[in-house]
Structure formats: C-alpha cells, structure tokens
Amino acid sequence: MIIMLSTKEKIFNSSIDLFSKYGYDGVSIRQIAEEVGIKESSIYNHYKSKESILDAILEFYINEMTNDEIPLSKAEENLDVDFDYFYNAGLELYMSKLKSPNMMKITRLILIESYHNEKICRFLKNEMIETPVNGWCQLFELMKAKKLIKEDCDSKQLAESFYYYGFFLIYQHFMIDYPEDDEEFLKKLGEKSKNQIRLIYNSVKAV
C-alpha cells in the first residue's frame, strides 16, 4: 500500500525527524525544506512559523499519550487474582503508545528541549513523572489494603523507587545510547522493569 503524504504531513514528519536528532535550535527552516524537497518559503504556506511546527508536534504527542489511562477499578478487581496482570497491562499500554517511530522521536525531542521550553517542561513533569508516580502510589496503597505488602511501608517511596528506575532507562536510551534499536530497548525496558518490581516487592511483601 502506497500512502501519499500531503506536503504538510511531509513537513510534520521531517521536522520530527530533524528536531529529534539535532534539537529545535539545531534545525533550520532551510533544512526542513530541503528534506521535504521544497523551498523554505513554501513552508510558510502550511505553518505560520517554525515554532508553530513544534507546537503541532507537541500537541500530537500529548493527545496520543493522555488518552485511555488505566482505570484503577480494573486493578482492584484483578490484583489478588494476579499482580502481574495489572503490571503487564500498564506496561503494554505505555509501550504500545510509544512504539511508533514518530512517538519515539518526539520522546527524545521532549527530553532534549525540556530545559528551555516551559510547555515541554510542564508536560514532562506532570504527565511523564507526577501522574505515573501517583498511579503507582495508588496501586501500592491498594496492595497494602489487600495485605499483599506490609502495612508500615511508604507507598510513595515504593512508587518512586520503581518509576524513577524506569524513567532512567528511558532517559538512557534516548539521551545516551541513542539511536540504538528501539525495539530491543522496549524489550529490555519490560524485562528490567519486571526485575525492579520484583526486587521492591520482595522487600516489602507481607509475611
């Protein structure tokens, strides 16, 4: 199947590719135009400025990422049946969102640009750190209520111990090892996260 992309879509995709490689400031309108195969002035027929391209990219990413969260009610039903169920479902959902090439590239772009783009920084802080940590925190609370883990342990600390480790793996892949194979990374992320959750669980499980 051959998909014809509109010029606007080509600009969008090429910008994602270049921004994620060289950063926003590291890419010129001229470069994007060249990549697309048009002159730079033609870009302005589709986007009103360089910044508006970035905005469109971010909007796309945010929309993709903030859909269909996992309802906690579902966890409650399944937790005592099988802890792995909930854990795997969450990981799968997250990874399914991430695994398209564009989403992977934008993830790197977000990590690169967060230091001087307030909007990106806020998204990173809220949606990629605080919200997931709170989700894990609630899950540990639930486990506590179900007497799966000790009563006196700190859910917030457990959530951070788990999630920060995973976040580091993402950081490492996109900022240190980039551009290593994405597929292999996602596989490793799954395995390593599983080990980490086991380590933590082993430390606090009810006897």
Added chain:
Amino acid sequence: MIIMLSTKEKIFNSSIDLFSKYGYDGVSIRQIAEEVGIKESSIYNHYKSKESILDAILEFYINEMTNDEIPLSKAEENLDVDFDYFYNAGLELYMSKLKSPNMMKITRLILIESYHNEKICRFLKNEMIETPVNGWCQLFELMKAKKLIKEDCDSKQLAESFYYYGFFLIYQHFMIDYPEDDEEFLKKLGEKSKNQIRLIYNSVKAV
C-alpha cells in the same frame, strides 16, 4: 575578603552561569561580554573561540570530578564493621565535589548539552553512569562474599537499581525543578538515597 577576578576568570564564571541557564547555543558571545562588562571583541584576547570557553569549563569539571576515587580496599576493611560507613563516605565525597555553585551549574550544563556534544555525552556515560555503577556493583559483590546479602542475587542489577534511582533525582533537580535550592536538594538526595539502599538491602539480605 575581597577576591579580584581576572577578566579571564570573569568570562569563565559568566559563561558557566549563562550556559547552564540557557544552553550553549542559547548564549551569544555578546551576552557573555555584556555580563562581564567588556566588548565582545575583547573576549577573543582570552579565549580563541566560543567553543574553547566550553572546553575550558568541561576540563575544569572533569578534573574536579575524577580525582580521589574511593578505594575499594577501604570498603573491605569497614564493610562488616558498619555498612553505613562506606555508603556515607561515598555519598559525602560525591556531594562535596558537587556542592560549589560552579560545579552545580556545570552539572546542569552537561545534562543539557549531552545530546549533541559527543565529548560531553561520553563523559556522562562513562564517568557519571558506568563507573559509579561498576563501583556499586563491586560493593555488592563484596557484600555477597561477606555473606551480608544472598548468594543468588545479581550484583549488577542491585547496583543499577540503586544508582539509577539516584541519577534520576539529580536529573529531576537540574532539569525539572531547576533552579530550586541546591542545598536542600543535596540533603534530600542523601536521605532518599539512604531509603533506597535500605529498601534494596532489605530485599536481598542474608537470613
């Protein structure tokens, strides 16, 4: 005590300050000159190019950070006397290196610039990730040999579980919460790391 800084030192310090705030590309020679209180052409009497300023900053940081590593022999002596001893000594040393304002600022600069500066990326990968992880790995091996932790646990995994968590806290401080109070951060880093090491130890301690 009043310390008179040479123009070269002023350029050095102002560059660290500006680069760490806005990134290398985000700062112009003109800005640095203005901050110092001279004209931009005068900069070139002290540094041959903008890039050579960055190089000087990195060299300074790398020299400060790669001195006096903790010898493992010292750990071996003290480990069964008091595990906390070794842990605290390591953390103290690390934090004492980091706590000058310039060192803190350069840390942020390194995190910001790693994605498109190969030299910085290599330093980050080797000296700020691999070397410390290997150090912790050896420590866990030692603990295993001393039967403090279970024989069948994976030292590398434990080292990563511990260190990646700490690295995230650093990343968070410098890239998300910046510029929050550095002193308070270092205190929090110490406490949280201690909790993390306890959590891990609790999971694998010999019975």
Added chain:
DNA sequence: GTCTATACTTGGATAGAC
C-alpha cells in the same frame, strides 16, 4: 502552492587604533 528574490536580524570572528 511553489517559486525567486530579498529584507532583516543575529551571531561568531577579525583588523587595527589607542
């Protein structure tokens, strides 16, 4: 919608007077 041509700005760097 794309092109050519061009305006305008900013940034790195150098020459030469003092």
Added chain:
DNA sequence: GTCTATCCAAGTATAGAC
C-alpha cells in the same frame, strides 16, 4: 588588553510572479 568598526555566514520571514 580594550575599544570601534566591520565582515561574513546563517537564520526567520515576507512580497510578488507564475
């Protein structure tokens, strides 16, 4: 060692012909 003056390159963006 600092200044003024200037050069050159590169970047964003616009006007107007086709």
